[in-house]
Amino acid sequence: MLNNATIAQLRALKLQGFADALQQQHDQADCLGLSFDERLALLVEREVYARGDRKRTRLLQRVQLKYPSATLEDASFEGVRGIDRSALMGPALSTWFERGETICFAGATGLGKTWLACALAQDACRQGHSALYLRVPRLGEELRVLHGAGSYRRLLQQLAKIDVLVLDDWGTGPLDAATQGDLLEIIDDRSAQRATIITHQLPIEHWHAWLGDPTVADAILDRLMQHCRRFSLEGASRRTGHATRPGGKARNTAQEGES
Numbered sequence: 001m002l003n004n005a006t007i008a009q010l011r012a013l014k015l016q017g018f019a020d021a022l023q024q025q026h027d028q029a030d031c032l033g034l035s036f037d038e039r040l041a042l043l044v045e046r047e048v049y050a051r052g053d054r055k056r057t058r059l060l061q062r063v064q065l066k067y068p069s070a071t072l073e074d075a076s077f078e079g080v081r082g083i084d085r086s087a088l089m090g091p092a093l094s095t096w097f098e099r100g101e102t103i104c105f106a107g108a109t110g111l112g113k114t115w116l117a118c119a120l121a122q123d124a125c126r127q128g129h130s131a132l133y134l135r136v137p138r139l140g141e142e143l144r145v146l147h148g149a150g151s152y153r154r155l156l157q158q159l160a161k162i163d164v165l166v167l168d169d170w171g172t173g174p175l176d177a178a179t180q181g182d183l184l185e186i187i188d189d190r191s192a193q194r195a196t197i198i199t200h201q202l203p204i205e206h207w208h209a210w211l212g213d214p215t216v217a218d219a220i221l222d223r224l225m226q227h228c229r230r231f232s233l234e235g236a237s238r239r240t241g242h243a244t245r246p247g248g249k250a251r252n253t254a255q256e257g258e259s
Contacts, residue, residue: 021046032254059125065133066168070118080111080235088116091229097124097164097195102228105199110237113199115168122199129163136170140179152182158231164197171202171210180216198224 005153010019021043025031031039072092077084082107091103103120105113121131146152159165165186175183190196202210211217 017047018043063131065118067115067118070115072119082233083231100192102196102224104230107233111233117197117199121164121166124164131164133164133166133249135168137173143182166197168199170198170200184216187223
Protein backbone atom coordinates (compact mmCIF):
# COMPACT_ATOMS: atom_id res chain seq x y z
CA MET A 1 0.00 0.00 0.00
CA LEU A 2 1.30 3.43 -0.90
CA ASN A 3 2.72 5.28 2.08
CA ASN A 4 1.01 8.69 2.24
CA ALA A 5 3.93 9.99 4.26
CA THR A 6 6.20 9.37 1.27
CA ILE A 7 3.93 11.44 -0.97
CA ALA A 8 3.85 14.21 1.62
CA GLN A 9 7.64 14.19 1.89
CA LEU A 10 8.02 14.41 -1.88
CA ARG A 11 5.69 17.42 -1.96
CA ALA A 12 7.58 19.01 0.94
CA LEU A 13 10.73 18.65 -1.15
CA LYS A 14 8.85 20.39 -4.01
CA LEU A 15 9.01 17.25 -6.14
CA GLN A 16 5.42 17.74 -7.28
CA GLY A 17 5.81 15.93 -10.58
CA PHE A 18 7.48 12.97 -8.91
CA ALA A 19 4.72 12.79 -6.27
CA ASP A 20 1.90 13.02 -8.82
CA ALA A 21 3.48 10.33 -10.98
CA LEU A 22 4.00 8.02 -8.00
CA GLN A 23 0.35 8.38 -7.01
CA GLN A 24 -0.67 7.72 -10.61
CA GLN A 25 1.48 4.60 -10.79
CA HIS A 26 -0.13 3.28 -7.63
CA ASP A 27 -3.60 3.84 -9.11
CA GLN A 28 -2.77 2.08 -12.39
CA ALA A 29 -2.38 -1.68 -11.97
CA ASP A 30 -0.35 -2.15 -15.17
CA CYS A 31 2.37 0.18 -13.86
CA LEU A 32 2.94 -2.09 -10.85
CA GLY A 33 4.22 -4.77 -13.21
CA LEU A 34 7.11 -2.61 -14.38
CA SER A 35 10.61 -3.08 -13.02
CA PHE A 36 12.00 -0.70 -10.41
CA ASP A 37 14.29 0.98 -12.97
CA GLU A 38 11.40 1.47 -15.41
CA ARG A 39 9.14 2.96 -12.77
CA LEU A 40 11.93 5.23 -11.50
CA ALA A 41 12.66 6.45 -15.04
CA LEU A 42 8.98 7.39 -15.50
CA LEU A 43 8.93 9.23 -12.18
CA VAL A 44 12.06 11.23 -12.98
CA GLU A 45 10.78 12.04 -16.46
CA ARG A 46 7.53 13.40 -15.03
CA GLU A 47 9.42 15.61 -12.59
CA VAL A 48 11.61 17.00 -15.39
CA TYR A 49 8.53 17.88 -17.47
CA ALA A 50 6.80 19.44 -14.44
CA ARG A 51 9.79 21.65 -13.69
CA GLY A 52 9.95 22.70 -17.31
CA ASP A 53 6.28 23.70 -17.20
CA ARG A 54 6.80 25.73 -14.04
CA LYS A 55 9.79 27.48 -15.55
CA ARG A 56 7.84 28.39 -18.70
CA THR A 57 5.00 29.73 -16.54
CA ARG A 58 7.42 31.95 -14.60
CA LEU A 59 9.05 33.22 -17.80
CA LEU A 60 5.70 34.13 -19.34
CA GLN A 61 4.64 35.95 -16.16
CA ARG A 62 7.82 38.03 -16.06
CA VAL A 63 7.90 39.09 -19.73
CA GLN A 64 4.97 41.55 -19.30
CA LEU A 65 3.92 41.39 -22.93
CA LYS A 66 1.44 43.92 -24.25
CA TYR A 67 -0.40 41.00 -25.87
CA PRO A 68 0.20 38.06 -23.49
CA SER A 69 -2.06 35.73 -25.49
CA ALA A 70 -0.24 36.29 -28.81
CA THR A 71 1.11 33.03 -30.25
CA LEU A 72 2.67 32.06 -33.56
CA GLU A 73 -0.08 29.51 -34.07
CA ASP A 74 -2.74 32.26 -33.98
CA ALA A 75 -0.90 34.73 -36.23
CA SER A 76 -3.08 36.11 -39.04
CA PHE A 77 -1.65 37.70 -42.18
CA GLU A 78 -4.87 38.51 -43.98
CA GLY A 79 -4.60 41.86 -45.76
CA VAL A 80 -0.95 42.33 -44.75
CA ARG A 81 1.92 42.26 -47.24
CA GLY A 82 5.63 41.92 -46.49
CA ILE A 83 5.31 38.87 -44.25
CA ASP A 84 3.60 35.49 -44.23
CA ARG A 85 3.60 32.44 -42.00
CA SER A 86 6.60 30.79 -43.66
CA ALA A 87 8.64 34.00 -43.34
CA LEU A 88 7.73 34.36 -39.67
CA MET A 89 8.50 30.72 -38.94
CA GLY A 90 12.00 31.22 -40.36
CA PRO A 91 13.35 32.84 -37.19
CA ALA A 92 10.97 30.85 -34.98
CA LEU A 93 12.50 27.58 -36.16
CA SER A 94 16.08 28.86 -36.03
CA THR A 95 18.43 29.71 -33.17
CA TRP A 96 17.95 33.48 -33.61
CA PHE A 97 17.76 34.20 -29.88
CA GLU A 98 20.85 32.12 -29.18
CA ARG A 99 22.76 33.91 -31.96
CA GLY A 100 21.87 37.36 -30.64
CA GLU A 101 19.99 38.43 -33.75
CA THR A 102 17.86 41.53 -34.20
CA ILE A 103 14.40 41.21 -35.73
CA CYS A 104 12.72 44.38 -36.98
CA PHE A 105 9.03 44.73 -37.75
CA ALA A 106 8.43 47.94 -39.73
CA GLY A 107 5.13 49.38 -40.80
CA ALA A 108 2.43 51.92 -40.13
CA THR A 109 0.19 51.71 -37.09
CA GLY A 110 -2.44 48.99 -36.97
CA LEU A 111 -0.64 46.31 -38.99
CA GLY A 112 0.13 44.01 -36.07
CA LYS A 113 3.84 44.70 -35.55
CA THR A 114 3.61 44.62 -31.75
CA TRP A 115 1.41 41.52 -31.80
CA LEU A 116 3.95 39.64 -33.93
CA ALA A 117 6.80 40.76 -31.67
CA CYS A 118 4.88 39.48 -28.62
CA ALA A 119 4.19 36.17 -30.39
CA LEU A 120 7.91 35.64 -31.09
CA ALA A 121 8.84 36.58 -27.52
CA GLN A 122 6.25 34.17 -26.13
CA ASP A 123 7.60 31.41 -28.40
CA ALA A 124 11.07 31.99 -26.94
CA CYS A 125 9.64 31.71 -23.41
CA ARG A 126 7.89 28.47 -24.30
CA GLN A 127 11.29 27.14 -25.34
CA GLY A 128 12.72 28.05 -21.94
CA HIS A 129 14.29 31.43 -22.76
CA SER A 130 13.71 34.65 -20.83
CA ALA A 131 12.14 37.72 -22.45
CA LEU A 132 11.12 41.26 -21.51
CA TYR A 133 8.84 43.80 -23.20
CA LEU A 134 9.66 47.53 -23.06
CA ARG A 135 8.07 50.54 -24.75
CA VAL A 136 10.80 52.91 -25.95
CA PRO A 137 8.74 56.13 -25.52
CA ARG A 138 8.52 55.42 -21.77
CA LEU A 139 12.10 54.24 -21.42
CA GLY A 140 13.68 57.65 -20.79
CA GLU A 141 11.39 58.45 -17.88
CA GLU A 142 11.79 55.01 -16.35
CA LEU A 143 15.57 55.20 -16.62
CA ARG A 144 15.64 58.63 -14.95
CA VAL A 145 13.73 57.21 -12.00
CA LEU A 146 16.18 54.31 -11.73
CA HIS A 147 19.17 56.66 -11.90
CA GLY A 148 17.66 58.67 -9.05
CA ALA A 149 17.02 55.56 -6.99
CA GLY A 150 20.50 54.17 -7.62
CA SER A 151 19.08 51.08 -9.36
CA TYR A 152 20.30 51.75 -12.90
CA ARG A 153 23.33 49.44 -12.74
CA ARG A 154 21.19 46.63 -11.41
CA LEU A 155 18.81 47.09 -14.36
CA LEU A 156 21.73 46.93 -16.81
CA GLN A 157 22.85 43.65 -15.26
CA GLN A 158 19.32 42.25 -15.53
CA LEU A 159 18.82 43.35 -19.15
CA ALA A 160 22.20 41.92 -20.14
CA LYS A 161 20.95 38.47 -19.10
CA ILE A 162 17.52 38.61 -20.80
CA ASP A 163 17.54 36.33 -23.84
CA VAL A 164 14.99 38.32 -25.88
CA LEU A 165 14.37 42.05 -25.38
CA VAL A 166 11.34 43.59 -27.14
CA LEU A 167 11.71 47.32 -27.86
CA ASP A 168 8.26 48.47 -28.97
CA ASP A 169 7.47 51.78 -30.76
CA TRP A 170 11.11 52.51 -31.54
CA GLY A 171 11.60 55.98 -33.02
CA THR A 172 8.18 57.40 -32.16
CA GLY A 173 9.40 60.15 -29.83
CA PRO A 174 12.52 62.26 -29.17
CA LEU A 175 15.39 60.97 -27.05
CA ASP A 176 17.37 63.21 -24.73
CA ALA A 177 21.14 62.85 -24.51
CA ALA A 178 21.00 60.83 -21.28
CA THR A 179 18.55 58.30 -22.72
CA GLN A 180 20.66 57.98 -25.88
CA GLY A 181 23.66 57.02 -23.77
CA ASP A 182 21.63 54.62 -21.65
CA LEU A 183 20.20 52.95 -24.74
CA LEU A 184 23.72 52.41 -26.07
CA GLU A 185 24.75 50.80 -22.76
CA ILE A 186 21.77 48.43 -22.87
CA ILE A 187 22.37 47.41 -26.48
CA ASP A 188 26.15 47.15 -26.10
CA ASP A 189 25.85 44.74 -23.16
CA ARG A 190 23.63 42.48 -25.27
CA SER A 191 25.41 42.82 -28.64
CA ALA A 192 25.92 39.51 -30.49
CA GLN A 193 24.93 37.60 -27.34
CA ARG A 194 21.25 38.33 -26.73
CA ALA A 195 18.38 38.82 -29.18
CA THR A 196 16.37 42.00 -29.73
CA ILE A 197 12.98 42.56 -31.37
CA ILE A 198 12.22 46.10 -32.56
CA THR A 199 8.90 47.43 -33.85
CA HIS A 200 9.00 50.77 -35.63
CA GLN A 201 7.29 53.13 -38.04
CA LEU A 202 10.37 55.28 -38.62
CA PRO A 203 12.35 53.96 -41.63
CA ILE A 204 15.76 52.60 -40.70
CA GLU A 205 17.54 55.20 -42.85
CA HIS A 206 16.16 57.86 -40.47
CA TRP A 207 17.26 56.13 -37.26
CA HIS A 208 20.63 57.89 -37.29
CA ALA A 209 19.00 61.32 -37.16
CA TRP A 210 16.50 60.19 -34.50
CA LEU A 211 19.24 58.84 -32.24
CA GLY A 212 20.90 62.26 -32.34
CA ASP A 213 24.57 62.07 -31.36
CA PRO A 214 26.43 60.70 -34.42
CA THR A 215 28.89 58.67 -32.34
CA VAL A 216 26.13 57.07 -30.25
CA ALA A 217 23.99 56.48 -33.35
CA ASP A 218 26.85 54.77 -35.20
CA ALA A 219 27.55 52.51 -32.23
CA ILE A 220 23.89 51.52 -31.74
CA LEU A 221 23.23 50.83 -35.41
CA ASP A 222 26.46 48.85 -35.78
CA ARG A 223 25.47 46.54 -32.94
CA LEU A 224 21.83 46.11 -33.94
CA MET A 225 22.46 45.54 -37.63
CA GLN A 226 25.23 42.96 -37.38
CA HIS A 227 22.71 40.12 -37.68
CA CYS A 228 19.30 41.52 -38.51
CA ARG A 229 16.12 40.17 -40.10
CA ARG A 230 13.85 42.93 -41.39
CA PHE A 231 10.13 42.65 -42.16
CA SER A 232 8.35 45.63 -43.72
CA LEU A 233 4.57 45.34 -43.40
CA GLU A 234 2.06 47.00 -45.73
CA GLY A 235 -1.70 46.83 -46.04
CA ALA A 236 -4.89 48.01 -44.41
CA SER A 237 -4.82 49.01 -40.76
CA ARG A 238 -6.57 46.40 -38.64
CA ARG A 239 -7.89 49.20 -36.48
CA THR A 240 -9.29 51.58 -39.11
CA GLY A 241 -9.45 49.51 -42.30
CA HIS A 242 -7.60 52.27 -44.18
CA ALA A 243 -4.63 51.40 -46.37
CA THR A 244 -1.30 52.10 -44.71
CA ARG A 245 2.21 52.06 -46.01
CA PRO A 246 5.52 52.17 -44.16
CA GLY A 247 8.20 54.63 -45.16
CA GLY A 248 10.78 52.00 -46.05
CA LYS A 249 11.05 49.53 -48.89
CA ALA A 250 9.41 46.17 -48.25
CA ARG A 251 11.95 43.66 -47.10
CA ASN A 252 11.82 40.37 -45.19
CA THR A 253 15.23 38.90 -45.76
CA ALA A 254 18.14 38.66 -43.36
CA GLN A 255 20.69 41.46 -43.50
CA GLU A 256 23.90 40.86 -45.35
CA GLY A 257 26.51 39.53 -42.98
CA GLU A 258 24.30 36.92 -41.35
CA SER A 259 26.00 33.57 -41.55
